[in-house]
Structures are given as C-alpha cells and as structure tokens.
Amino acid sequence: MKAYVYVSLKKSVLDPQGKTIHGALTKIGYKSLQEVRQGKYFEITLNGGVSKEEAQAEVERIAREVLTNPVIEEFRFSLED
C-alpha cells in the first residue's frame, strides 16, 4: 500500500521560496501567475500485511508528529492500494 503525504506552509505564513520561484518565472516570461507556494511531498510504501485502517492511522500519525511542523505547516494525505 502506498501513501502520499503533502506538507505545505499554512496560508498565513509567508513563503519566500515560493515568492522567489514566482519572481523568476515572471522574469522569464510566464506572466499569468498570481502566486507560487512550495511544499514537500512524501511517498511512503507500507508493508504488505497492513490493513487500510492501520495504514490510515499510522500515516496520519507520521505526518502529524514527524513530517509536519504544526506551528507553520499543515498536511493532507491520501492512500492508494
């Protein structure tokens, strides 16, 4: 089973890295962009014997406690067989 975890900065937190990418893209001619924000993305492969419910619980705990800094970041995740 595979899990995909997406970690991004909270809306209220400034994202200087995204701003830099936005600036660079605008400079090289991509004019139709309003905002760019960058986040992290994790692809987690779980062992075969794990049930969907266990996987859900485990991945959520990992995302909340390890992969995300709750002060400035938020996460979402999805599972796939």
Place this chain on the structure above:
Amino acid sequence: MKAYVYVSLKKSVLDPQGKTIHGALTKIGYKSLQEVRQGKYFEITLNGGVSKEEAQAEVERIAREVLTNPVIEEFRFSLED
C-alpha cells in the same frame, strides 16, 4: 485557477533523503514502512482570465522546463478551478 505540481525522483534514482527519513521513522518505532521517498510540491495560482486549456499548457511547460530536472526527476500535475 489553481495548479498542483508534484515533482519526484525517478524510480531508478537513489533517494538518500527519503532513506534517512525511513531510517529515522523505523528507529522511533514505525515498523510497517517499506520505503520513503521525498519530492517537491508546488501550488500555483493562475490569474483569473486564463482558460483551462491555456492553464494546462502553461503549467505543463513550467513543470517540464523549470521545476523539474529531466535527468533525475519526473512530474505530474493537476488543475482545479
């Protein structure tokens, strides 16, 4: 309109960062993981006047030419109104 671009290392490329995260997670007790791979994630907000087809083309070009290193990385993206 919003676009989400996911950039990850090709399957054939070693991911030492993911391996380190996997090792750390295993050490603190998460035993059911087989593999962890890390990638990047971009959230792009486009200007209002852009059609879905234009957005699709523009975002794909940005992802292919700027956000991804084609030698070691691959990307996928999705659009959302």
